[in-house]
Amino acid sequence: MIRLEPRSQSSRWLSLMAPVLAALFAMLLAAIPLLAAGQNPFIAYGLIVKGAFGNLFALTETLTRATPLILTGLAAAVAFRAKLWNIGLEGQLYLGAVGAVVVGTGAIDAPPAVLIPLVLIAGAAAGALAMIGPAWLKTRFQTDEVVTTLLLNFIILLLVQMLLEGMLKDPMALGWPQSEPIVDEALLPAVISPRYRLHMGLYLAMAASVLVFFIMRYTTFGFALRAVGENPAAARHAGISITGATLGAAALSGALAGLAGVSEVAGLKGYLTADMSPGFGYAGIVVAMLAGLSPLGVVLAAVFVAAVFVGADFMSRALSVSNYLADLMVALALLCVLIGGFLRRFKVSWISASNTAKGANT
């Protein structure tokens, strides 16, 4: 029989180290299928690290991959802090990209200093709108936002497909369902040189992370949002508007996910397709959980997840092991973080079954 006793206090060191320990433990577990595939795990992990950070090209690819993950991770962290379970990041990301395409494909003729902010604002606003709807339904009718936001993903993706076949379709694309290209003035510039794909979206994401940290920590809005998330009854009793805080959190979260879409379409791809995101919205949830919902931690967690994916691609080419290993590692890391969080709060002890039986028989 398993017994759980709550711990009276968990040490600060332990809570900081927990994600790192969880990641190491996940690597240990992922070594089992590697061994089963007949590969040396040390070599495989070495190749993953090399593939993710081994040279400037690898590093820029990892950071390029991390950019949308930082933004969707922040989006999830903000919403989850307010106990608003936004599972609709993927849809908000696509709607943000649509916003960027509408504004940035020639509708407005302006220099980059004007057009880039406009594109960002349009994408953020579109993403925010996509989340405000479900949040309003939650505050007004107590609908479950997990259901509404999740299902909205599919609705939005179908909407995007429809737009790409219709209003937004590029007539020059030889029939491919894709949007017109973003005009040069609206493209996010490259960070190092056009030879590398890394773009200014990374700086945008890092600035967003600092900004979100500041909002959550030092503003009355962030205060209200945390209070509502931790204890809505006490917050309401203290005169904080739950509706206001929830809608605010929804708008901020949706806007961040929308920016991830802008960053992908205006920084990396140049035009919108319906398969632009390989699930950055869902991965953002994992990133936020790995980071313990800390805005600054999201950056590190996003780089970790991106590195695993980029590195595993490299490793799989070198060793001909399936790159699904990357999914497995990220999933294991998440599970380990969750279990680690549980172990931090409870002390688990074991009572032998024979003793139990003896006690019950007397």
Added chain:
Amino acid sequence: MHSDSNGEKPPSASTRSGVRLKPNLQENNGASVGAAHVASAGLHSLPTENTPKLLQLQNISKRFGDTLANEDISLSLHKGEVVALLGENGAGKTTLMSILFGHYVAEQGTIHYADAQGVLQLLQPGNPQAALAARIGMVHQHFTLAENLTGFENILLGSENLLLPARGRAALRARVEAQMTESGLQVSLDERVSALTVGERQRIEILKALAHDTQVLVLDEPTAVLTPQEAEGLYQTVALLAQRGLAIIFISHKLHEVMAASDRVVVLRHGKLVGELTTAEASQQQIAELMVGREVPPNKHEHVERGEPVLQLSAVNVDSTQLRHRLRDVSLTVHSGEIVGVAGVSGNGQAGLADLISGLLQPSSGEMRIGGTPASGAGPRQLMARGVARIPEDRHHQGVVAAMNISENLIIESLDDPRFQRFGVVRSGAARAHAEQQIEEYDIRCEGPDATVGLLSGGNMQKLILARALDKAPLLILASQPARGLDIGAQTDVYQRLLDARKRGAGVLLISEDLDELFSLADRLVVLHEGELIDAGDSDKVDRSSIGLMMAGQHKDVAEPQEAQR
């Protein structure tokens, strides 16, 4: 609604029925148990060597982090005695009982129980099943009944075999019914629990605890939810059960209750056993001092001139599907400089009244005025701005955000206040300074402004809430159960703060289930029953039993005994 005995017996008289019931005891034991020697131990005095021990706790110690929750506690329990386990909150009562029931494992010490032959056996630590098998039963303070099932089904749920065949059920039913007749725990077994009163639910809980052929029964603060009359009924039940040979541990922190119900008092303080007394030979004052470890100063209740009305409710109705929120035609005035006490059994509209005055609930009809001007439609923020301070009933639920720190919790009601924010950015320096000053002034024991509120003790959490509520010199203070669960020291402190506020000219509306508290603090009393407010008049002109009848909704029928039978 009440236990049947209320009609004849004066409820205020002590029902510590040990002496009165003694002859019966002798007969009963002689006839049914065949253990007449038990009774020969004499007039309900301390049990002697002749009385068999049913439970023996030896040198129990348990540590949580740096605090010793239990330190070297030894306690034995004999057949047929009622032991009151008394102590302030945090004294270690709950920890000790959790060890007995296997929820915690003690670092040191052993527990022995008497098996069917009366031989002491070691109780396996850390195993709730073993405690059940050792025939130890517990009635928790918060009931654990499934409301959509009948009383009997709930008792069945507690029995070890859920898939009992019909024949087994019938046997259990017969056993429970026999128990009901013997112990006087009369209650309808086939009614859904949701339709039962609190007193009746408690009887189901007790029957459930007794269903395992229980020999040791632990009652955790059993009177917290009862009217005085219901409590009297419970004392009689306890006496009857003891007379039938059970040993009973009665956990409490109310002194008069202990005096009324127990044979022996065991006092815990800071995890140590500090005294063991025969109830008959002890005085309330003596026990109180043992409990607190020093003399308890009585609160000074000075005369204060009544001023202008600060709160006026006229014909207020609140429609709600929940009884606890429903108010019917409530009219009430609280003046500056007075404390109005609201008595009533929990769940009779107190939550509705509190939420109304907190701004969380709007009246369906009728009018609320604060300081003479209409305040219907105002939310928490507007009411606070107009001088209403609130001490919520449930500290953890509504009072504080446990995961946030002290300085944040102190400013949570003042997020608009320019003292603590500028352009939407929290002035954390000012908030910290404010917190340091309040910690000092209200003697909040903590590590500092950054300490997480969830780690504070109940008393310190309440001090924080008081500091926050009284910070802006409020016109009206709504205090719901302000001293619930606090130790005597913290209680006195809360009372003094309320009396000081009254002296300053604030009006106080004190909602409480503790009649001692109401009688010692309030100038006037009103009673809530099923959402109706009954004016009971000045607190020094009304007695407990008539308040008790009003709490049970029988005030109108006092003159007509026929009706009261219903």
